[in-house]
Amino acid sequence: MKTPFNTIEDFLVDDSFVIWALQLNDKEAQKWEDYINRHPDQKENILQAKAFLIKLHGQRITPFDKEISSDKIESIWNRIQYFDKVPQRKNFGHVIRRIAAMITILISLSGAIYLFYDLNTDHIRLSGTQIPLSVNPDKIQLILGDGSIVSLEDEKGKEIISGNEFSAKMLDNKTLKYESKIYEPQEVKYNTAIVPRGRKISIVLSDGTKVWLNSCSEFRYPTIFDGKDRKVELIKGEALFDVKTNKKNPFIVETTDISVRALGTTFNICAYEKDTIKTVLVEGNVHMYRNTQPYSKETSIHIQPNQKASYYKSGDNIMLENVDSYIHTSWKDGVLIFKNKSFRDLLKKIERWYDVDITLANEELYNLHFTGVIREGKTIEHILTLIKSTSPVNYTIEGQKVYIEREKEI
Amino acid sequence: MEGMNLNDKELWSCFKQGDNDALKLIYYRHFKPLYNYGRKFTGDQGLVEDNIQELFLDLLSKKEKLGDTDNIRLYLLKSIKRRIIRKLYKERKVETIDFSFFDFAETEIQADKKAIDENLRNAINKLSEQQKEIIYLKYFNFLGNKEIAELLEINYQTVRNVLVIALKKLRKSKSLISYLFLIFQYPNSISKRLIH
Structure with missing residues (x-):
């Protein structure tokens, strides 16, 4: 024990003292019992410091973890496990670097949405977060x-x-x-x-x-x-x-x-x-x-x-x-995962989740395929913006109806 | 789980050798402290969740390249802080980092009424953000002074000095409750004090 202990604060800032006083483990116990025996004049300070630490710790100043349920913690763990299994793509090349600039723009536009080109399949890859369901007034x-x-x-x-x-x-x-x-x-x-x-x-x-x-x-x-x-x-x-x-x-x-x-x-x-x-x-x-x-x-x-x-x-x-x-089963965690899914299937899911009817103006659009992940977040506009920014389409929303058409050539 | 008795160094090396249960243990053991610390920098819950997710995905994909650590908590807190600040900086929201993490919610007070001391809580709320952060890291995450210095990128002596000043302020707020506590726990020392 190099530092001399004179005041209560000297004890409070000492790492080993905190471990002993809050009984985090018993490695320091012997050391402090010996210390008290050797310095009876410090006993009063030590006891006061210990009592103060216990009281301070009792204030439980960690309010945020109440926001997050154990279900949520579990579902984030499941997502980690899932994403880890998705194979990594190699040789991104310049295409990815070009897209990387787009990522930033989209993040600021819409909270947090990332876009990648899936070079292996030449399909567009959506990987998003923060797209909650719009609330339907219809009750269960x-x-x-x-x-x-x-x-x-x-x-x-x-x-x-x-x-x-x-x-x-x-x-x-x-x-x-x-x-x-x-x-x-x-x-x-x-x-x-x-x-x-x-x-x-x-x-x-x-x-x-x-x-x-x-x-x-x-x-x-x-x-x-x-x-x-x-x-x-x-x-x-x-x-x-x-x-x-x-x-x-x-x-x-x-x-x-x-x-x-x-x-x-x-x-x-x-x-x-x-x-x-x-x-x-x-x-x-x-x-x-x-x-x-x-x-x-x-x-x-x-x-x-x-x-x-x-x-x-x-x-x-x-x-x-x-x-x-x-x-x-990921829908239970509020996650929609698509692997090479046709636009037709993707739209069906979106229709059910967001309670909208979607009409595709051009039949050939059904042949677009998507791979990606969408998490419950804000509004349907976010998903549609995402699709629009990666595919040659435009959309209009009128009430519960969505109309998607091929982007007109300029 | 077997890993319960492993120390951080052993747990970390189990994980690096590909033991998925080890990572799961790390995840569940540190999730809440990470979340709490991350929320200090932003009001956006989703952002903190995303960054924790990405942090663990990175750990998984880079596990062969990771160094050793004997303090996983410190390692994770450092990463989450760096990630969130980087993200906020990108979104140019960095100036809004003044979110106080000692704003007690109403429900929090109900949690453990006996231990709650209004005077002490008020005194904590009046501390500067740096004082709060260090108190939080030291007495609620049990980081050592050196580790706090490393995480906050400040001098070791500064950590000690800030702590001493903050603790003096807090101890002045001592209320009746703490005296009662002392009487209950240490009758001798108190009776001595009463004579003086």
């Missing part, structure tokens, strides 16, 4: 067992349904949680959630299973599960399930034509298109089977993690392929 609605309709209020802690057998509360402005007050219901009652365009919600069912519903979805589920199979119904749209493990009571999602059966797992079902129903598995294992016959292991398709099973109604066939599951 619940149809209750007796046929009455309630709108979900975006109010934290608000009790939406309060009954003798169960309650449903808003955990935050986008999670509705069911809680059972009884062990087993005499008869199973159902609620149906209807999610309009431009909205999303997650529902925690009475068994603890979490369901994220994407825009334009309808989902029917028991308010309390009875002791048998846990059956829910995705009437239309897209849902991601994080199923609470329960080997005795399998979790079954029924759609118009097929069902998916799981014991405890995370998977995404997309049933937007009239002809196709897609299931992507994140982890665990699930079986997909046709509704025309009851479940049996032999007649069902076994889906493994990072596989996508597509059911085609017209041919009544199921196709299995390997995919990157995060691309299909």
Whole structure:
């Protein structure tokens, strides 16, 4: 101990003293106990300094981390994991340097949007941040067992349904949680959630299973599960399930034509298109089977993690392929990821997210392809500006209608 | 997770050898302090999130080239500060960096009522930005004086001097609560004082 300790401040600024006083670890303990024994005249100062440090530390001056939920921290981690897997492009050359100038301009225009040319595929690459959904005034609605309709209020802690057998509360402005007050219901009652365009919600069912519903979805589920199979119904749209493990009571999602059966797992079902129903598995294992016959292991398709099973109604066939599951589930984190997606598919997603109708004036524009990432942020103008700045198009917005046409040659 | 007992140097070298769990541990251990520190420079939450994301992506892509560190917190705080300031400078928003990170929100007060001392909080709020920053780094992120000097690019002795002045101001704000605390904790020393 080189520095002589005379005042209380001398102790307070000493690194080792702080570690000892706040008990960050016990490496310094012996040293300070010895010191007190050798300098009894300093004991008073030491105790005062220690008490002051404990009090100062008790003021908890870290207010900002309250802004950020643990879900958010997790979703940023997922993004890091995802982006790390996206292969790096080589030989940027002068094209990238030219674009680099554009990046700066766009950042100042729109918050934070980056643009890259993907030289490998000669397609435009969008990589953006800060594009939140525009808020649709249409509310998410619940149809209750007796046929009455309630709108979900975006109010934290608000009790939406309060009954003798169960309650449903808003955990935050986008999670509705069911809680059972009884062990087993005499008869199973159902609620149906209807999610309009431009909205999303997650529902925690009475068994603890979490369901994220994407825009334009309808989902029917028991308010309390009875002791048998846990059956829910995705009437239309897209849902991601994080199923609470329960080997005795399998979790079954029924759609118009097929069902998916799981014991405890995370998977995404997309049933937007009239002809196709897609299931992507994140982890665990699930079986997909046709509704025309009851479940049996032999007649069902076994889906493994990072596989996508597509059911085609017209041919009544199921196709299995390997995919990157995060691309299909990132919408839950407010991220849209496109890999070489056609303009047609991209616009469909934008229509659902932003609650707009988009018309393309020139048929050949559908052939444009995009690779990129868009995160929930501000307005649809940002995405359209982004598309415009990388593709030969112009857009006009009138209310909920968007019109996109080929850029006129000057 | 196994990494719980590793010190920073070991954890860092695990990560550099490609252990993804090590990075995950680093991420979750340091996210909130990084976020808090980043928000000091900007009111834009998204900007801080983006920069943390990019910082970790860079760590992943450059892990073979990274040097050793025995203080991950310092390393990360340095990077996040550099990144955010660079970004703000590019957007010419750099002059707005006067955001005070000791503005207590209402909810914050509810958090731990017993420990909260209004006098002390007011005294902290009255400190200069540099004093606040150093107090924050030292007593809430437990950086040493040398590390603070490195992060703020100032002289080691300056750190000590600023700290001593700030601490004297804060200690003057001592209220009844702290005396009660002392009575409770150290009856002997207090009774001695009362006699004087």
